Amino acid sequence: MSVAATNYVWTQSPAEGADRLVLLALADFADEEGNCFGSWGKLEEKTRLARATVARCLRRLQDRGELIMVEKGHRKLAGDGAEASIWKIPGVANEMGLRMRPVSERDPSSVRMRPKWCQNETPTISNIKERNKGADAPAPATASPSLPSSSPKRPSPPKFDPALLPLPHGAGLATAWQRFIRHRREIGHRLTPTASRDIVADLGKVNEAAAVEAINKSIKHGWRGVFIDRPAEAPKVVPMPTGPRQPSAAERRMMEMEQKMRGAA
Numbered sequence: 001m002s003v004a005a006t007n008y009v010w011t012q013s014p015a016e017g018a019d020r021l022v023l024l025a026l027a028d029f030a031d032e033e034g035n036c037f038g039s040w041g042k043l044e045e046k047t048r049l050a051r052a053t054v055a056r057c058l059r060r061l062q063d064r065g066e067l068i069m070v071e072k073g074h075r076k077l078a079g080d081g082a083e084a085s086i087w088k089i090p091g092v093a094n095e096m097g098l099r100m101r102p103v104s105e106r107d108p109s110s111v112r113m114r115p116k117w118c119q120n121e122t123p124t125i126s127n128i129k130e131r132n133k134g135a136d137a138p139a140p141a142t143a144s145p146s147l148p149s150s151s152p153k154r155p156s157p158p159k160f161d162p163a164l165l166p167l168p169h170g171a172g173l174a175t176a177w178q179r180f181i182r183h184r185r186e187i188g189h190r191l192t193p194t195a196s197r198d199i200v201a202d203l204g205k206v207n208e209a210a211a212v213e214a215i216n217k218s219i220k221h222g223w224r225g226v227f228i229d230r231p232a233e234a235p236k237v238v239p240m241p242t243g244p245r246q247p248s249a250a251e252r253r254m255m256e257m258e259q260k261m262r263g264a265a
Helices: 003-011 017-027 040-047 051-063 090-096 125-131 171-186 193-203 208-221 249-264
Strands: 035-039 068-074 084-088
Touching: 003 017, 003 090, 017 035, 017 040, 017 051, 035 040, 040 051, 171 208, 193 208
Parallel strands: none
Antiparallel strands: 035 084, 068 084
């Protein structure tokens, strides 16, 4: 861990957001010259970001010149045994006034610098070619890129527009329907295709005046749905029974008492 690298990111780096977080995670692995490495697992663990987000941050940092990739997929330098790329934070070396060493003697103007701790562990491509010069065996393949390949994006389905639904009535309902769509957007509840079709179907069951009145009432009260007032049904009339009237229970008791009194007389 380099205090100089961490201080540089905190005080000098213009990176923001997730880019700054990834750069701080790499600075935690850096030495005093800005050389660092970090496997995907370590970077995801430190930043708590998804792998695709980390990959995008690394590309943006490289495009701005705040990060240089020295070597891709370095063999098992990370503590967890995973492949890790070798990076360099050039601002750390520039701030400390360190002289940068070229990767290859054929390109002395190169700004990439291999860290001291990996010069004897990983051979360069030029050394591999010189070692196998004159031999029949082909040169070993280089390490595969560690960045995940981006899969082709699927075409997104067409966006639903409730204003394009066919309405059952005329211009009055069309104007009220546009106001209801705007009302739903303002309260943060957009109309779904299923809800829109159900509401339009209910509006078609009544006349245009009742439909417009129901929509205006929903907008006025801030409702999400449209509630149509159904006409009240007439109360059912129970027909009276036909035939001679039957005496009630009280009348039957009075008749029994009169019969008893007559018998006693």
